[in-house]
Amino acid sequence: MSIYDYSLTAADGSEISMQQYAGKVLLIVNTATGCGFTPQYKDIEALYERFHEAGLEVIDVPCNQFANQTPGTDEEIHQFCTLHYATQFPQMRKSDVNGENALPLFTYLKGQQGFTTFGKGAAALAMKAMCMRIPKDNPDIRWNFTKFVVDREGKVVARFEPTIDMKEVAACIEKLI
Numbered sequence: 371m372s373i374y375d376y377s378l379t380a381a382d383g384s385e386i387s388m389q390q391y392a393g394k395v396l397l398i399v400n401t402a403t404g405c406g407f408t409p410q411y412k413d414i415e416a417l418y419e420r421f422h423e424a425g426l427e428v429i430d431v432p433c434n435q436f437a438n439q440t441p442g443t444d445e446e447i448h449q450f451c452t453l454h455y456a457t458q459f460p461q462m463r464k465s466d467v468n469g470e471n472a473l474p475l476f477t478y479l480k481g482q483q484g485f486t487t488f489g490k491g492a493a494a495l496a497m498k499a500m501c502m503r504i505p506k507d508n509p510d511i512r513w514n515f516t517k518f519v520v521d522r523e524g525k526v527v528a529r530f531e532p533t534i535d536m537k538e539v540a541a542c543i544e545k546l547i
Contacts (some may be wrong), residue, residue, distance in 0.1 A: 373524045376475040378429070379463040381444040386462070388475065391427050393522050395546045397539070398429040398479065400467045402439035402514035403450045410515050411455035413536040417543060418459045424547045425522065428459035431476070433467050436514050440464060467511045476511065479518045483529035484509035494533040521546050 373396075374389045397417065402408060418428045432447045434440040440447060444463055451457040467476040485506065488494035501512045515532035519542050528542050 371478065373475070373478065373520055373526065376473075376478060378431070378473065378475060379465075381448055381461045381463055383463070386460075391429075391520075392524065394425050394427045395421070395522055395543060396427050396429060396518075396520035397543065398431070398475075398518045398520065400431050400433040400476070400511055400514060400516055402433065402436065403442060403447055404439040405436070405514040407513070407515040407532040408439075410532065410536060411451060411457060413539075415455055415457050415459070417536075417540055418457075420540075421543055421547050422459075426543060426547060430457070430459055430461045431467065431473065432461060432464040433511075433514065434464060435466055435468055435511075439514060467516075479526055479529075480509040480511065482526035483518060485512060485531070486529070488512075488531050488533045489535070491533065494531075497531070497533050519543060519546070 374392055376388045378386045380386050399414065414428060418426060432440045447464060448461055465473045467473060488497045497513060504510065504512065513532050517530040517539055518526055519528040521527050530539050
């Protein structure tokens, strides 16, 4: 299987085939509207604006699995993001990224790029302490704003935890554009 064999449901209920993104660089992220990392929407939108014309697509998958930090409806989530962060990239339907109801796409992504590190700094140490019961070799998403980068050929080339500096994400994308 490849990433192009999967599909997602958009916030409006329409089915989105990943095949439509063939030849694009993808940033796929599970998001939340009430999280300490929610301001990353600003950085993600900046990446979208900077690289979209060169072939970047952002796939935003709101998720309420982490401390119920995305309690709203798909429409409320969309309104929040456009009002507070002027997001222009498409949002998918709020979905699970772990467990028996996880989106098959996220199961695939986690299988291609498992967890490695939270990085350095205070936020990384806090996340490490909070997630210490999860074995390091478990590929599950640890928290909101975990990002996967996919190259133009559909290969999942990187995974960035929410505590990794967005400059690293930008540098990865820039190399692929």
